Amino acid sequence: MAVDVWTSVLSLTGVALGGGLTALSQRVTQRSAERAEERRLRAATGEARRAEQLQAIKEFIACAQEAERAAYNRPDAWGDDDDGWSGSAGATMTTLWVAERHLVLLCDPDLHSSVHAYARALNQAVWREIGDTEVNEHLEEHKAAFMTAARASLSSTGAEAGD
Template identity: 45%
Template sequence: MIVMSGQVWVSLISLGGVVLGGMLSYLVQHRTQRSAERAERQRQQIALSETRRAERLALLERFIEVSAEAERCAYTRPSDWEDTDTWYLTTRDVMYRFWVADRLIRIQFPPPVHDAAHAHFLDLNRTVWEGLPDGESVRDYLEGNRSAFLDAARAVMG
């Protein structure tokens, strides 16, 4: 059997320490990198979520704003009107914007919110263009679906 000198043993132990240290260093760096990547993904997810929430809030604001304009058109609806009347021209533009806002709600929100928004849109559309029977209040007619929409939107937005 060959007897190893003390220097060889020291060299082998030293080499083993270097290998072990390198492996531990690699594992620590690998875990640190994975942790940093996971934190970055989470940060990006939070930023995206906040951006989407802001977009949804802007859409809700737009829908509610145009809805209020359409209600004003319903309140000021003359009994007789022509395609050239100022009321008709203004109302046509408002109802077009309201139609677009309704479709955007459909794209950005789950079906229960859109269904409630669309029911409110249909109520207002009917009230604006066809009117209501004598004695029926615009406010009372619109209140049910307007409230249902607002409640559905609040539930989704948290």
């Protein structure tokens, strides 16, 4: 009879121990799955943010190209604006400044000063606040600095998305 009691106690102990280990194993597995899901969500969010930043950079570049075109097409004389250049240039510059603000909102702070300097240089070129300097000569340094900063910004965003 004593053996039956001990056998029952050992059986209950084994069941309790097995149940406890199973619960612990399930908890560890669940926590591991939760961490993996958190990493996946962080990576997906990072990739989406990088795509959004890349799109904003592309839009700014397109606007910058339009502003550069406006600077090259500016009439020599400020007389009658028969072809509507000043209205068109003003709209182009407004679009450029909006695109510049998008970059400031979405991108790395290291990009802010170069994008602003490039937009300001474009503005000066369009409105001929550059004296006798050629448009491309005036813009080249600012354009190169912006492109370098944009590339670095996208590289750092891509590295963060992979973390």
